[in-house]
Amino acid sequence: MLERKILSVLLVLCLTFTPGCWSRKELNELAVVMALGIDIHENGYAITAQVLNSAEAGSKKGGSMGSLPAVTYKSVGKTIPDALQRMLSMAPRMPYLSHVRVLVFGEDLARSGVSDVLDYISRNHQLRTDFFMLVAKNGKAAEILEVVTPFEYVPANSLYSSILISEKKWAATGKVTLQQFVTELKRSGSDPVLSGVQLSGSLAEGQSMENVKQINPATLLQHTGLGVFKGDRLVGWLGEPPSKAVNYVLNRVDATMGFIACPDDGIVGFAVNRADTTLDVKLNADGTPAFSAEMEIEADVNAVQCAIDISQPAVIDELEKDIENKYNANIRKHIGLVQQRYGADVFGFGEVLHRKYPDVWKKYRDHWGESFKTMSIRVDTDVAIRRVGSIIQPLNQKVVEP
Incomplete structure (x- = not known):
C-alpha cells in the first residue's frame, strides 16, 4: 500500500513539471x-x-x-x-x-x-x-x-x-x-x-x-x-558557362546538356547523366602545391546533326575524346577566370591543401586569395558514352541506293 502511495505522489510531481501545451501557438x-x-x-x-x-x-x-x-x-x-x-x-x-x-x-x-x-x-x-x-x-x-x-x-x-x-x-x-x-x-x-x-x-x-x-x-x-x-x-x-564549371568542380552536377562540333559540319548533342569530380594536390620539387581536378562523366547522345556513323565503335571513341577535350579546355579556362578576376577560391582547393598538407597550408593561409591566383590546376576528364538513342543513323543522312 505504501509503495502505491509513493508511486501516486511521483506521478503527480511528474505532471507538475511536464505540462503538455505551455508553448502552443494557434x-x-x-x-x-x-x-x-x-x-x-x-x-x-x-x-x-x-x-x-x-x-x-x-x-x-x-x-x-x-x-x-x-x-x-x-x-x-x-x-x-x-x-x-x-x-x-x-x-x-x-x-x-x-x-x-x-x-x-x-x-x-x-x-x-x-x-x-x-x-x-x-x-x-x-x-x-x-x-x-x-x-x-x-x-x-x-x-x-x-x-x-x-x-x-x-x-x-x-x-x-x-x-x-x-x-x-x-x-x-x-x-x-x-x-x-x-x-x-x-x-x-x-x-x-x-x-x-x-x-x-x-x-x-x-x-x-x-x-x-x-x-x-x-x-x-x-x-x-x-x-x-x-x-x-x-x-x-x-555567367552560365563559368557557373557550370564551378558546379562541376564542386561535384554538384546531377544532369545537364552539351554539344560538340562534328569534324566537317554540324553538331552532336549529349546529355550528362552522371558527373563525379575528385580534387587532389601534390607538391612540386620546390614545395609549391600543384592541384588537379579529375572528372568522370557518363553521357548519352541525344542529337546528331551531321553525317557521322555512330554505329561504329571508332566514331563513339572519337566523340568521347572530343567531349573530354572540350571539358578539359572549358573547365580550366573558367577556373582561371575566377582565379584572375576575383581571387576567390570558390572551388575549395585551399581546403584540399589544408587537409592533405597542413604544414604547407600554414604558409599560405594568411594570403590565400593572392596565392590562389598563381596556383597550377590541371583538369583531366574521362567521358563514357552509354547510350545513343533508339535510332542509330541520323534521319538527315543520305540513303545510298543499291
Whole structure:
C-alpha cells in the first residue's frame, strides 16, 4: 500500500513539471512567413516578408474573399529583429519564421557583407537551416518577393521549386542552404557562392494577378548563374558557362546538356547523366602545391546533326575524346577566370591543401586569395558514352541506293 502511495505522489510531481501545451501557438495567431527578403537601408535593414494568407491558400478559385494566397509586408529597423517587430504595426499577427523556404539578399546588401544578417538568422531558434538562399542580381530582394508567379499558388513555393529543378537539370545554378553557406564561409581555404535571381520583365506588371492570367506572362523570375563571394561579401557574378564549371568542380552536377562540333559540319548533342569530380594536390620539387581536378562523366547522345556513323565503335571513341577535350579546355579556362578576376577560391582547393598538407597550408593561409591566383590546376576528364538513342543513323543522312 505504501509503495502505491509513493508511486501516486511521483506521478503527480511528474505532471507538475511536464505540462503538455505551455508553448502552443494557434494558427490564427500567427503570420506564417514563407519567404524573407533583406535589403540594406540608410536606417539599417529593410525587411520584406511574404506571408501565407491561410484563409485563401486552400481555395482553388482565388480565395473565399477574392484575395491572393500570400501577402507581402515591409518594415525598416536598425537590426533585423527590430524591423520584424515594427512589422507588427501593419500585420495583424506575429511573424512566424519556422516555415521560411527562401531567403533573398538584395545585391547592395550582399556586396556590403552578410555576416551581421547571418548572425541573427543563425541565432533565431525559429529558423531552420534547410531553406535556400539567393541574391537579387542588379536589384532588391523586395522586388523579387512582390512578383506573382505561375504554377504554384504561393509565390515562395514557385521560387523554391524552380531552384530545385534548375539545380538538378541545368547545372548553372545551385541550391545553397544556410548551413552550407556558413560552413564554406568559416572553413579555411574556401569561399562560398550563391545563386542569383532577377526580374525578367516589368515589376509593376509582375505585381498584378493579371501577370499569371496570360499565356505569356509579362514578368517572370529568372535564375542568373552564381554570385562569387570573397569572405562574406559578394564580389561579382559568373555567367552560365563559368557557373557550370564551378558546379562541376564542386561535384554538384546531377544532369545537364552539351554539344560538340562534328569534324566537317554540324553538331552532336549529349546529355550528362552522371558527373563525379575528385580534387587532389601534390607538391612540386620546390614545395609549391600543384592541384588537379579529375572528372568522370557518363553521357548519352541525344542529337546528331551531321553525317557521322555512330554505329561504329571508332566514331563513339572519337566523340568521347572530343567531349573530354572540350571539358578539359572549358573547365580550366573558367577556373582561371575566377582565379584572375576575383581571387576567390570558390572551388575549395585551399581546403584540399589544408587537409592533405597542413604544414604547407600554414604558409599560405594568411594570403590565400593572392596565392590562389598563381596556383597550377590541371583538369583531366574521362567521358563514357552509354547510350545513343533508339535510332542509330541520323534521319538527315543520305540513303545510298543499291
